[in-house]
Amino acid sequence: MKAERVEGEGRATARVVLIAAAAALGGFLFGFDTAVINGAVDAVRGSFGLGAGSIGFAVSCALLGSALGAWYAGPLADRWGRVRTMQVAAVLLALSAVGSGLVTGVWDLVLWRLVGGVGVGVASVIAPTYIAEVSPAYVRGRLGSLQQLAIVLGIFAALLSDAWLAGTAGGAAHKLWLGLEAWRWMFLVAVLPALIYGSLVLGVPESPRHLVAKGRMDEAKQVLRQVLDLHDEQALGHKLDDIAQSLRSEYRPGLRDLRGSMAGLLPVVWVGILLSVFQQFVGINVIFYYSSTLWHSVGFSESDAFSISVVTSVVNVLVTLVAIALVDRIGRKPLLAIGSAGMAVTLGLMAWCFSQATGSGAVLSLPAPWGMVALVAANAYVVFFGLSWGPMVWVLLGEMFPNRIRAIALAVAAAAQWVANFIITSSFPALSELGLSFAYGLYALFALVSLVFVVKAVRETKGMELEEMGR
Numbered sequence: 001m002k003a004e005r006v007e008g009e010g011r012a013t014a015r016v017v018l019i020a021a022a023a024a025l026g027g028f029l030f031g032f033d034t035a036v037i038n039g040a041v042d043a044v045r046g047s048f049g050l051g052a053g054s055i056g057f058a059v060s061c062a063l064l065g066s067a068l069g070a071w072y073a074g075p076l077a078d079r080w081g082r083v084r085t086m087q088v089a090a091v092l093l094a095l096s097a098v099g100s101g102l103v104t105g106v107w108d109l110v111l112w113r114l115v116g117g118v119g120v121g122v123a124s125v126i127a128p129t130y131i132a133e134v135s136p137a138y139v140r141g142r143l144g145s146l147q148q149l150a151i152v153l154g155i156f157a158a159l160l161s162d163a164w165l166a167g168t169a170g171g172a173a174h175k176l177w178l179g180l181e182a183w184r185w186m187f188l189v190a191v192l193p194a195l196i197y198g199s200l201v202l203g204v205p206e207s208p209r210h211l212v213a214k215g216r217m218d219e220a221k222q223v224l225r226q227v228l229d230l231h232d233e234q235a236l237g238h239k240l241d242d243i244a245q246s247l248r249s250e251y252r253p254g255l256r257d258l259r260g261s262m263a264g265l266l267p268v269v270w271v272g273i274l275l276s277v278f279q280q281f282v283g284i285n286v287i288f289y290y291s292s293t294l295w296h297s298v299g300f301s302e303s304d305a306f307s308i309s310v311v312t313s314v315v316n317v318l319v320t321l322v323a324i325a326l327v328d329r330i331g332r333k334p335l336l337a338i339g340s341a342g343m344a345v346t347l348g349l350m351a352w353c354f355s356q357a358t359g360s361g362a363v364l365s366l367p368a369p370w371g372m373v374a375l376v377a378a379n380a381y382v383v384f385f386g387l388s389w390g391p392m393v394w395v396l397l398g399e400m401f402p403n404r405i406r407a408i409a410l411a412v413a414a415a416a417q418w419v420a421n422f423i424i425t426s427s428f429p430a431l432s433e434l435g436l437s438f439a440y441g442l443y444a445l446f447a448l449v450s451l452v453f454v455v456k457a458v459r460e461t462k463g464m465e466l467e468e469m470g471r
Helices: 002-035 037-048 052-080 082-101 106-134 137-169 182-188 191-203 208-213 217-228 233-247 267-281 284-297 302-330 332-355 370-387 389-399 403-434 436-457
Strands: none
Touching: 002 037, 002 052, 002 082, 002 106, 002 137, 002 191, 037 052, 037 106, 037 137, 037 182, 052 082, 052 106, 052 208, 052 403, 082 106, 082 182, 082 191, 106 137, 106 208, 106 389, 106 403, 137 182, 137 302, 137 389, 208 217, 208 233, 217 233, 267 284, 267 389, 267 403, 267 436, 284 370, 284 403, 302 332, 302 370, 302 389, 332 370, 332 389, 332 436, 370 389, 389 403, 403 436
């Protein structure tokens, strides 16, 4: 009997990995859409004659759309289902790719980036929710980490695509094909993964927990049988009863369900919000949105700056794979604590390096050996983030909330994440003009505070069933 159960679990894992991987492609688009602007920043700024404030808004405006998409994704997912909502995200991202590549002015770009941002926000909420809801508890952490793996692969693909297109054209501002500049093609190529994502999610089953909430018990049983490889009718019945009991009758929760005694919200909701905020306030997206501009500004050629950005994204992918291997062994909380401590040290080192810089703005330079030290520190920082706060936040947000409020609570937490991302991303150009040492010192401080938060407030969820989260 035991051998048969283990064999069944292996088959279930293979099946559910494919389903989770298809859903996680939304994370690939998330990473691609948000990072593709990296290679286009200088060219867009030159094409439209933008100042620091304007380019900061043009880069970060998609994040406002992401906050909006994340806010409404939960209610949409509860009403339409997880699969249909993922399809909506794919359509929005495809439209944004075409629109952004064919803009005639900066406000056109802002509009289409906002549309794409809505799609990214929707995908950021639905993918971790769906993956958590179809995954067996014993592999849920690893499968939940597929979201972050897809995000970092999307970032890598975007930066590699940017570097190749700019290299082929001789520069991001130079014309490439059909009379369009290379930076326009950087946006246009995102149509392909959007279409692939939209096609693949047509073939994944609906979340069993959504089906139970809608009273579609036979369909829910069939999905559970498929993803768990469970054929014992009594065991299936018990699983359905557990899901139904955890959901109670509140299968379409609203914001009122998040109210609690701690500053108006449930404590678990505040933990989710602060996880999201700290993930952004440590400054990770400064590396992925502005790294090419940053390394170019401190003495590297445009080609070398693109190459460094690609290498950094490869590092991010590799350490995310390490995190996936560790999450269900070590746990979520220890990895977060390790990451916070490591980021505080490496960001502090970056702040020290840039305090040695000479000049300012476009003529900033780092004397030897500080340029190389800053480069090593930046990649070490990415290692600590990719091992911890990158994947762990998405894993926790997908599983930490009670079933009855999961979708709406995750929407609120993700919306907070996008607002925090907007604040950090839009403020960086202005902060960098004040001094990169100050900017990275500020991010180091947030990393240190995040360590205290993890130790004091974050609950370990390793190995727990979703139905146990409200207990």
